[in-house]
Amino acid sequence: GAGVSQSPRYKVAKRGQDVALRCDPISGHVSLFWYQQALGQGPEFLTYFQNEAQLDKSGLPSDRFFAERPEGSVSTLKIQRTQQEDSAVYLCASSAGEGGGYTFGSGTRLTVV
Amino acid sequence: SQQGEEDPQALSIQEGENATMNCSYKTSINNLQWYRQNSGRGLVHLILIRSNEREKHSGRLRVTLDTSKKSSSLLITASRAADTASYFCATVLPSGGYNKLIFGAGTRLAVHP
Numbered sequence: 001g002a003g004v005s006q007s008p009r010y011k012v013a014k015r016g017q018d019v020a021l022r023c024d025p026i027s028g029h030v031s032l033f034w035y036q037q038a039l040g041q042g043p044e045f046l047t048y049f050q051n052e053a054q055l056d057k058s059g060l061p062s063d064r065f066f067a068e069r070p071e072g073s074v075s076t077l078k079i080q081r082t083q084q085e086d087s088a089v090y091l092c093a094s095s096a097g098e099g100g101g102y103t104f105g106s107g108t109r110l111t112v113v
Numbered sequence: 114s115q116q117g118e119e120d121p122q123a124l125s126i127q128e129g130e131n132a133t134m135n136c137s138y139k140t141s142i143n144n145l146q147w148y149r150q151n152s153g154r155g156l157v158h159l160i161l162i163r164s165n166e167r168e169k170h171s172g173r174l175r176v177t178l179d180t181s182k183k184s185s186s187l188l189i190t191a192s193r194a195a196d197t198a199s200y201f202c203a204t205v206l207p208s209g210g211y212n213k214l215i216f217g218a219g220t221r222l223a224v225h226p
Contacts (some may be wrong), residue, residue, distance in 0.1 A: 003156075007135035023158060033214065042201050043156070055211060091155060093214070101146060101158035109153075 002026075004105035006092050012111045013082045021077045021108045023092030034067055034077050034101065035091040043091055047076060080113045119202060119220045124129050125226050132189040134220040136202030137182075143205045143212055145178055150199045150219070159200075160185075192224045 005024040013019050015103050030051055035043035036059075045059040051072040060067070061062050061111040064083075079086055095101040120135045136145070144163045150158040162169045162185065164179045175188040188198055200202045201219045205212045 029226065031211065032191075036218075042218045045215060048211060048213065050211060056213070096118040101161055104148075105159070106155040 004092055004094050004103050004110050006090075006105035008108060009106065010109050010111075015084060017082050017112075018078065018080045019082055020077050021079075023075045023094075023105060024063065024072060025073065025075070025092070026096075027073070028102055029094035029096050029098065029103075029112070030072075031095040031100070031102075032069060032075050033095075034075070035062075035085055035093065037091055037107070039088075039091045046077070046090075048101060073076045079110075081111075084112050086110060087112045090098030118125055119200070119217045121220060122137075122218070123223075125193045125223045128192060128194055129191055130224075132192050132196070132222055132224070134200050134202075134222070135216055136185045136187070138185075138202075138217075140203045140204075141205055142208060145176075145185050145206065146203045146214070147174075147176060148201045148203060148216075150197075150201065155220065156201065158213045181221065189222075192222075194224050194226045196205075197222060197224050 007022045032049040034046040035066045037043040037045050047067045048056040049069040052069050064080045066078045089107040093104045095102045118137050146161045147159045149159050150156045160171045160176050162176050173190045176183045199219045201216050201223045203214050203216045
């Protein structure tokens with residue numbers, strides 16, 4: 001597609017539920033990033049994929065967070081046993097490679113109640 | 114933790130005035146990028162300045178970079194109400210064979226008609 005697509009746009013989860021957030025990057029983009037953005041803050045790095053390889057997961061806040069990109073295109077961020085502090089906007093970005101800007105999706109706003 | 118710090122945190126101006134936002138960072142970078150975010154939306158890439166560049170222009174935007182002071186500024190000239198948004202600087206760090214994008218906390222700009 002023309003841009004990075006994320007779904008769902010909004011998600012309300014009860015505390016303890018598992019959620020799965022989807023990212024469709026721009027076709028052919030090698031690099032894919034996930035960020036978490038709390039209200040009024042800048043995006044915080046979560047994880048990075050180069051094709052299907054997860055090269056950096058240093059930003060994942062706990063082992064309840066898991067990301068995958070099995071075929072090097074669509075990526076899923078899964079959060080198990082959601083907590084209230086997981087409430088945030090989750091942003092996905094993709095890039096063709098070195099040296100350029102990144103294209104962001106509109107994000108998924110997760111609210112844990 | 115975030116690499117960049119924006120200053121000011123919030124800025125309120127009248128249409129037609131210029132808006133200047135500053136960003137400081139801590140470590141060596143490959144390049145620095147500025148992004149814009151409208152409320153409830155994803156980030157839009159505005160401009161990229163490489164570590165060996167000192168100034169760059171794009172339309173009404175002017176970005177400067179001072180690597181000796183580890184700082185950058187974004188100037189928006191002749192502001193419009195439509196420029197109301199949050200603006201983030203993001204530093205691109207070399208990290209394990211790929212470029213990692215790290216954001217600051219942002220400046221919230223309000224342009225009043």
